[in-house]
Amino acid sequence: MTTKINISKLGNSLTLQIPDEIAETLKLKVDDTVICTLENGKIVLEPVKKSLDYTLDELLAGEIETSEEVFWGKAEGEEVW
Numbered sequence: 001m002t003t004k005i006n007i008s009k010l011g012n013s014l015t016l017q018i019p020d021e022i023a024e025t026l027k028l029k030v031d032d033t034v035i036c037t038l039e040n041g042k043i044v045l046e047p048v049k050k051s052l053d054y055t056l057d058e059l060l061a062g063e064i065e066t067s068e069e070v071f072w073g074k075a076e077g078e079e080v081w
Helices: 019-025 056-060
Strands: 007-010 014-015 032-037 042-047
Touching: none
Parallel strands: none
Antiparallel strands: 007 014, 032 042
8 A cells, every 4th residue: 555645844843644544454543652663764664562461470560579468457337357
């Protein structure tokens, strides 16, 4: 798929608009992230895949491990312990 687009200026940066047809094909949405590289004098944009698959170790990375029971205070309301 080849499309001619114009480069615009936004603030101090140059911008380009991704045509709807390309955005839909790549399933790009506002605030998605792409990797921009320069290859042989060409700009290459590659969508960053969003991974929703995490291991338990990845989710718990950086959490504090403790073997002690934590006292959260006396029961309030109608909690059953």
